[in-house]
Amino acid sequence: MAKYQLRQTMLDILIRIEKDKGFSNLLLNHELQQTDFNEKDKRLLTEVIYGTVQNQITIDYYLAQFMKNKKKLDIWVKQLLRMSVYQMVYLEKIPDHAIVHESVEIAKIRGHKGTASFVNGILRSMQRKGVPDLSLIANPIERISIETSHPLWLVERWAEMYGIEKTDAMCHENIKHFPMSIRIQPMKTTRASVMMQLENEGFEVEPSSFSSQGILIKKGNIFQTTLLQDGFVTVQDQSSMLTAESLQLEPGMKVLDTCSAPGGKATHIAELMTDQGDIHACDLHQKKVKLIEEKAAILDLHAISAFQGDARKLDEKYEEASFDRILIDAPCSGLGVINGKPEIKYEKQPSDIERLASIQQDIIETAASLLKPGGLLIYSTCTVDKMENNQVVQTFLENHPAFSIDLTFKNELSESLKQAPGWSAEGLQLFPQDFQTDGFFLTRIKRDT
Numbered sequence: 001m002a003k004y005q006l007r008q009t010m011l012d013i014l015i016r017i018e019k020d021k022g023f024s025n026l027l028l029n030h031e032l033q034q035t036d037f038n039e040k041d042k043r044l045l046t047e048v049i050y051g052t053v054q055n056q057i058t059i060d061y062y063l064a065q066f067m068k069n070k071k072k073l074d075i076w077v078k079q080l081l082r083m084s085v086y087q088m089v090y091l092e093k094i095p096d097h098a099i100v101h102e103s104v105e106i107a108k109i110r111g112h113k114g115t116a117s118f119v120n121g122i123l124r125s126m127q128r129k130g131v132p133d134l135s136l137i138a139n140p141i142e143r144i145s146i147e148t149s150h151p152l153w154l155v156e157r158w159a160e161m162y163g164i165e166k167t168d169a170m171c172h173e174n175i176k177h178f179p180m181s182i183r184i185q186p187m188k189t190t191r192a193s194v195m196m197q198l199e200n201e202g203f204e205v206e207p208s209s210f211s212s213q214g215i216l217i218k219k220g221n222i223f224q225t226t227l228l229q230d231g232f233v234t235v236q237d238q239s240s241m242l243t244a245e246s247l248q249l250e251p252g253m254k255v256l257d258t259c260s261a262p263g264g265k266a267t268h269i270a271e272l273m274t275d276q277g278d279i280h281a282c283d284l285h286q287k288k289v290k291l292i293e294e295k296a297a298i299l300d301l302h303a304i305s306a307f308q309g310d311a312r313k314l315d316e317k318y319e320e321a322s323f324d325r326i327l328i329d330a331p332c333s334g335l336g337v338i339n340g341k342p343e344i345k346y347e348k349q350p351s352d353i354e355r356l357a358s359i360q361q362d363i364i365e366t367a368a369s370l371l372k373p374g375g376l377l378i379y380s381t382c383t384v385d386k387m388e389n390n391q392v393v394q395t396f397l398e399n400h401p402a403f404s405i406d407l408t409f410k411n412e413l414s415e416s417l418k419q420a421p422g423w424s425a426e427g428l429q430l431f432p433q434d435f436q437t438d439g440f441f442l443t444r445i446k447r448d449t
């Protein structure tokens with residue numbers, strides 16, 4: 001193995017995340033499959049990559065205190081400094097002198113003596129002087145932004161929409177470690193037997209209160225079992241399980257899933273219909289249609305037919321009032337999944353939210369016409385933003401008196417969800433801090449006539 005291989009790999013991944021705007025989880029999974037690092041090193045690699053990206057604004061604030069000359073750094077130098085600071089400030093297990101030594105050696109290999117001494121100077125002064133106390137930042141918006149590494153515009157936007165306290169809690173939750181959740185395939189196994197198997201293998205698990213198929217994994221790595229590849233379980237955030245759970249599905253129904261890839265919710269729909277019925281799963285991108293098919297195949301589900309299509313034009317493919325149930329799990333800014341995909345918070349701009357809200361509006365306008373009278377439609381997103389959630393739904397209802405919000409789905413949920421703080425006249429906004437799930441919005445709409 002080449003010298004400093006682990007840190008060099010960390011650095012290469014961080015450079016790619018910044019250059020290619022790649023998703024850290026995808027790049028990391030790919031890398032972990034390629035390398036022959038031992039489990040301990042793989043864990044450290046994961047921790048440093050996520051931690052460095054997750055805390056980037058905080059780290060840059062720390063670094064700025066030690067860089068007199070504000071010259072623009074090469075990407076690799078910037079990322080090397082960031083990952084070194086992450087390890088020095090956030091990880092206790094590695095001594096600072098070892099981190100500084102390795103970083104300086106890597107700087108010598110990748111750059112020249114001058115770069116190495118620049119890196120050495122900054123890291124040694126930080127080691128000597130320590131980092132500034134962020135709680136002393138007087139402006140609360142700025143403090144939250146720097147403490148939790150969320151861009152200022154986003155903190156301002158959330159504070160305006162949800163108040164400063166909720167925003168503070170949400171931003172802090174977004175940088176914590178969340179337990180993962182899985183959904184069992186109930187036609188192949190039971191929740192009790194999967195939980196028992198996992199416990200026997202040393203996992204810590206808990207039943208989910210969101211779905212009778214859900215299991216929370218508090219400790220253990222599900223990817224090291226054969227349960228996923230054998231199609232007994234699939235990974236799904238608990239919040240997402242609420243969509244199919246709230247559709248009042250029955251075997252034999254005709255269902256449309258307008259934005260379906262990679263098929264997490266379509267397969268849940270099929271399971272709740274005991275794989276009997278007609279599930280039309282649409283996605284805009286042909287290559288993603290394959291993902292839906294693969295997920296259905298692995299879970300042994302056959303009632304789903306996946307196809308490429310634009311949800312804004314589905315009225316050209318189907319007659320009005322064709323479906324008993326419709327799910328619109330709309331493309332969105334993803335500001336609810338910052339915890340697992342931290343780069344989202346740096347990449348999204350207010351203009352993206354406006355653009356997406358307009359697409360969401362077009363999708364709901366078209367898809368709703370395909371719902372039968374008496375039928376139910378779920379509109380959901382994995383974002384926390386009123387423009388993409390409450391406003392899209394409100395505008396739709398204003399223009400379509402034949403539809404109304406059916407908040408009775410609240411009564412079908414668990415006691416804890418009934419008490420969720422995010423209920424409004426438009427539906428349920430889950431905040432990450434409420435149940436340690438993705439930030440997620442859903443509502444149920446009924447076609448009355």
Ligand SMILES: C[S@@+](CC[C@H](N)C(=O)[O-])C[C@H]1O[C@@H](n2cnc3c(N)ncnc32)[C@H](O)[C@@H]1O
Nearest residue numbers: 259260261262263264265283284310311329331
């Ligand atoms: C939030 S994801 C869906 C996740 C999926 N429902 C699941 O549970 O696995 C949104 C999906 O909408 C797709 N999409 C974006 N614009 C679309 C459009 N105009 N019509 C149909 N699908 C679209 C994206 O390709 C993406 O796969």
